[in-house]
Amino acid sequence: MVKDGIKIATIGGGSSYTPELVEGLIKRYDELPVRELWLVDIEEGKEKLEIVGNLARRMVKKANVPMEIHLTLDRKEALKGADFVTTQLRVGLLDARIKDERIPLKYGMIGQETNGAGGFFKALRTIPVLLEIAEEMEQLCPDAWLINFTNPAGMVTEALLKYSKHKKVIGVCNVPINMKITIAKLLNIPVDQLHLTFAGLNHLSFVMDVFVDGKSRLSEVIELITDPERQINMKNITPLPWEKDFIKALGIIPSPYLRYYYKTKEILEKELEEFKKGKTRAEIVKELEKNLFELYKDPNLDVKPPQLEKRGGAYYSDVACNLIASLYNDKRDIQTLNVRNDGAISNLPNDVVVEVNCLVTKQGPIPLAVGELPTPVYGLVQQIKSYEITAIDAAVTGSYEKALLALCINPLITNDVDAKNILDEMLEAHKTYLPQFFKNEKG
């Protein structure tokens, strides 16, 4: 801890999301006195870092809070003595994401940032970098919490908890808070009167029950969200309506991402259309980002611009800042996080990462026990967890065989021969970011 205040290091500080984070910290300054915010980025991101960093400084100045904004390319300097480290980096930037999305589609398979082959490649690129950061933290700030935003957030968190010495790691995602806010709106009640029982994996979670004032209102909410006009969705997912009878039979509320598994055929058709038009999500986001950075450059801008919300990361800042504030203040409130299971979902192993409600204490988040996932969803969750375990293994070892295996057992990659073709093309395309797969090659 720095003198009379908190030090936060944000890896990937040049991200277009940073103004969100800064706004969140400013808002909470009374309970969360952040004295130093270090924005770290790499050489390629230097320009963006400057733009975003300067905006941050203007925001802090306007808000009149004594928070110092440090910009650096030296990660170790930033980590040293930090109390909290947040990671929002994107290895390979949006260009890599474009490849993640387009190459699978070439072979007729879903290409998406966190699911299927795209998400797999994002994991391969990201996990080694995060392991490196965790190792540095163990040296430079062993008591600090690592709060990971980088997708696929569940897999990255599991990789860290399994393979890093630094165990103070929590994965966060804005899907649960988005679902909560949407449901509160549908029920026309304040968010803090709503208790949702979450269970599952990151981007594969379910609301098992909905409580308001001690009573379950689950069936009412199921009725509401299966109305095509009122579905729960995220900016980056095509809003295809659920088959109402299916959701009623399921009896719980799937996260919007479950469309990838329960509406695979429709999603794939949509994506193939976008693919042909050169308008995959990554391509759209790249355009959005370009415009955002133009805005950020404006020396008169000293608040978070409203256009940022289109970007897709709504409430990311709230998720992160709430978590940090609760850890710091031992708030013991409930947040939905990616943590070691430890029995919370009793039909998954203890040592895997799950996305569940946790009580956030100063000593860390404690998952709330859910009991068993119901049979109909348990199978899918276990299948994805098997894939995740295999994929993490591939990311850490750089084994070609394990990588192929992970792809073949992923239910969104529906053919072993195509899996190999995608793997080979992707490995080549992302070669720079996948040194673990090329370590035996000669220069």
Next chain:
Amino acid sequence: MVKDGIKIATIGGGSSYTPELVEGLIKRYDELPVRELWLVDIEEGKEKLEIVGNLARRMVKKANVPMEIHLTLDRKEALKGADFVTTQLRVGLLDARIKDERIPLKYGMIGQETNGAGGFFKALRTIPVLLEIAEEMEQLCPDAWLINFTNPAGMVTEALLKYSKHKKVIGVCNVPINMKITIAKLLNIPVDQLHLTFAGLNHLSFVMDVFVDGKSRLSEVIELITDPERQINMKNITPLPWEKDFIKALGIIPSPYLRYYYKTKEILEKELEEFKKGKTRAEIVKELEKNLFELYKDPNLDVKPPQLEKRGGAYYSDVACNLIASLYNDKRDIQTLNVRNDGAISNLPNDVVVEVNCLVTKQGPIPLAVGELPTPVYGLVQQIKSYEITAIDAAVTGSYEKALLALCINPLITNDVDAKNILDEMLEAHKTYLPQFFKNEKG
């Protein structure tokens, strides 16, 4: 038991497979003195029953064994006092199978006798009939073993073990013996020198290890079977070669049926071609059967005709007769059967049915412990088991919601909206055979 010998009742006795069974019993007469074989069928199958029954009589006469062939439409008469009951019936006959295959394909989903929507509908039609038979057995022959051939054999067996009082039930399938014979041939050794460790579910099983003379030869066999010229296959599955690197990464040997899950896209393309030509597997089999019955009518035919082998049920007779002989004689040999798990696969619940090696004793089969299924296949197996549990529930209760749920969580049905359309069209098409779903309708 009938006086000085065994009584067997075969439900669906008019099947084209019956000559196989009769041949098997004749061959084993010394150790398995079957005094009475009762072939039972329903009114619609009467003609076939006569044809097959007469052939059976000629076979017995030629073999000169004192086995009486009884033909009847009265199931209870056949069950009374039986020692073994075998079920090889097909509710709705091949015309129903044609629908099972063609309707899903209309919606772009795999149509197959045991997997996907087709297998689901076969289960819905079959399970109630088998439960009825088991109930009658509990009254008329409580000590008899029910040996179920009818597909989907694993699900039917699980339904019986969970919902019937009669617990002496074993499911059989000819896939394991086919794999064993093929591998023995590839290794150029006699079948009885080969020990395969099987684990999984019916039509979703794996050979975990291959032992010859106490040594594992697994990697050698993996090398062999990934040679497209030497793959392990069944008559009714398109022989698409495995991606070699995938199988090596998997490190165990998938049953030929695993193509439905690891080569879904290729299989679907082939099936759609056949669909357009009006040549789905059921349509081909119907043609084959017609020809077989023409042959069977020949009063000079008094042995099993070689043409039967094309039909697809190779070694079915051996599977059934070996099982009956081992139960009867307390042989304590190893057979691969569908039984209650009881920990044999330690990461599946005790009360589900699995396909594993069993020691066959007079008191029944005892599964051999396998330990855990490896992570990469465990996910898929658990997903299918979740589907199976839900599907069995739908078959027993006749719940429309559960039926839809089962379809939507099946990985071969890749869209909730299509699932509902398939369900609705199928329920209508098979209405006669699905009374449990229409019990509240007025005549």
Next chain:
Amino acid sequence: MVKDGIKIATIGGGSSYTPELVEGLIKRYDELPVRELWLVDIEEGKEKLEIVGNLARRMVKKANVPMEIHLTLDRKEALKGADFVTTQLRVGLLDARIKDERIPLKYGMIGQETNGAGGFFKALRTIPVLLEIAEEMEQLCPDAWLINFTNPAGMVTEALLKYSKHKKVIGVCNVPINMKITIAKLLNIPVDQLHLTFAGLNHLSFVMDVFVDGKSRLSEVIELITDPERQINMKNITPLPWEKDFIKALGIIPSPYLRYYYKTKEILEKELEEFKKGKTRAEIVKELEKNLFELYKDPNLDVKPPQLEKRGGAYYSDVACNLIASLYNDKRDIQTLNVRNDGAISNLPNDVVVEVNCLVTKQGPIPLAVGELPTPVYGLVQQIKSYEITAIDAAVTGSYEKALLALCINPLITNDVDAKNILDEMLEAHKTYLPQFFKNEKG
């Protein structure tokens, strides 16, 4: 709910503990507006009910809160429309407890209110009465929470959750709060700055970790409590010091009750001494109670007398009132309760009752996940749980065989022959209160 306030029914309202409860409700009136407190007892307890009830009325009057005290022998009248029901009854009163303690000691076995043969008989007498109450609640106040104090609290709660339709049941005990207060004192910090991770069963629990300001201070506390002068204890347990090296090896903090299992020989010797002197705990308590009721009669007494604290139930009132206040106000604070496991302790089944930290919400307590109990204590916990399951079964069915079995597998009853003798003598001694075991006898 009664008009503008809460209705509480307390079964066994004539207990000497009642003034504690009344004091607790008075203190919390602002957040917990109890408009009606119904004290219920049976005919034999009528006199005590009057004495205690009148004291309660004087207390309420002095405190000047608008809480009505109702006294009744009609349980149904009390239950009707209640919001919370607390049970602190003692079937057979202290005379039964004296038998529970003395009869086992006659045979050289530990006699204790909640452990061993004594606790077993208390369970046999209590469980059927509680099941009856739960059934009445399902009719008369289906939304009310049943908060059970009656020992053995864990077993009674498990019996209710398994065999009653009314599932809103929570078991409470004052051991966790006593441990917490003692540890806070040892560390010289306020109680609310202390976070203890509890896990185990009622009267068989462990503090797995001790957190202050986010840091573990477990080893420091272990050092402190193994100092014979500073051990953690309860009024009713002989304060035998732990073998220091053993507790350090164990690495976690056992509840004082664990002495029954880790110091069996010493405890038994002490108890046999008391037995000879006619001074078992129940005999002492009977004397204490007599004196308490003399005090209670004093018409000038209008507060809880300090002598009550010797009775042994320190903080019982806080436990109960805190729980009710948190349920009522959706406080979402942490309390250590007896609830359905649901994976909180991942190496125990989901459907057993455990004593763990819970988050108390308006919809009920949610257990916090602990992960696995460590190997060295897991064995004992599982052994006691096996006994508890068997004992509950005996209590519900009235099966002599199951009762004998439960005794023989209890580790404090160290001989099958003695077990039978104890069982036979006890059944006769408590015949009036064990109708389930004599249902086939003629009058």
Next chain:
Amino acid sequence: MVKDGIKIATIGGGSSYTPELVEGLIKRYDELPVRELWLVDIEEGKEKLEIVGNLARRMVKKANVPMEIHLTLDRKEALKGADFVTTQLRVGLLDARIKDERIPLKYGMIGQETNGAGGFFKALRTIPVLLEIAEEMEQLCPDAWLINFTNPAGMVTEALLKYSKHKKVIGVCNVPINMKITIAKLLNIPVDQLHLTFAGLNHLSFVMDVFVDGKSRLSEVIELITDPERQINMKNITPLPWEKDFIKALGIIPSPYLRYYYKTKEILEKELEEFKKGKTRAEIVKELEKNLFELYKDPNLDVKPPQLEKRGGAYYSDVACNLIASLYNDKRDIQTLNVRNDGAISNLPNDVVVEVNCLVTKQGPIPLAVGELPTPVYGLVQQIKSYEITAIDAAVTGSYEKALLALCINPLITNDVDAKNILDEMLEAHKTYLPQFFKNEKG
């Protein structure tokens, strides 16, 4: 393998049991052509080795089989190229066992060779020696099976499977075969017509069911063995009759060793009597052995003398020779062995050693799935397994704390303070054989 035949190395070859083994090998020479039997012992056992070795040579000569008997003090010479290694050594000889029995009794705790404190010390002495042997085998005969007779056989086997690279290890015990022979006699049928379902741990096992000709005769056998005149027992256990109603309530058949847990008080009283008389089991056995070796010296003796049977190890030879013969000949028969669980008992972890029926194949024993241990016995089994895991850990690491912990959680050591005293006295008494606990001491 030696030229045209088998090489067996027997560690502890100077044991009085060796003539049993030799007789067994002679009897089975046709199916098990042992060309070389190497009897290995240590310097202190040299004289006994000579005596027993010469008797073995006379036996072989009389039987006229071409088996060479080699005597050696050089273990590595014996292990080199062996096909099977059997271990029947006793670290510290019978004098150590006398201490194992007498020291705990001094403190009022059961002293026994395999249970309680005595068994624990035997484990501490034995496990490191066996680990050394396994390590040598990995170098000198990596394909050989290690067949361990040395008690506590279950714990030793688990220690080897967990901590040694050499995984071809099987633990054997003569309790199951003794139970089988006794039950066959009680039912008046040949042993090979009897099928017993065994489950549990070594010296803590149960017969779950009894089948003859496919029918359960369990209740009949329970009736028989609770007749005090017909109980199942072993030479070294006081034949205290079971409380009949208890065994009927248990519903399965406990091994004779279960008396230590279900009749602790009676057993302890008996042992304390023997202790006072200087007639503990070890003291009696020492006397028996002395007499046996006198007999063995007789140059005219060329068969196993009948007096050996009093020694207690009835059928040990059959157990070992049957196992070796089945492994060698791929017999695939059922034997009750100590092996890795792998789900066979589904409510115990996969990686612990259990005593269950196995199918013995050339590639090793495969456990038969049992399902769950019933609740009433599960608790005790889990408690002992927790102790065993902790004790093995202590034996391997030489940790004083873990050793104390193991003793304190053993249900036969009923006081933590006594546990420490016993530990301290025992460590001193066996110091020579427990180098792992004294490694930091200076000479």
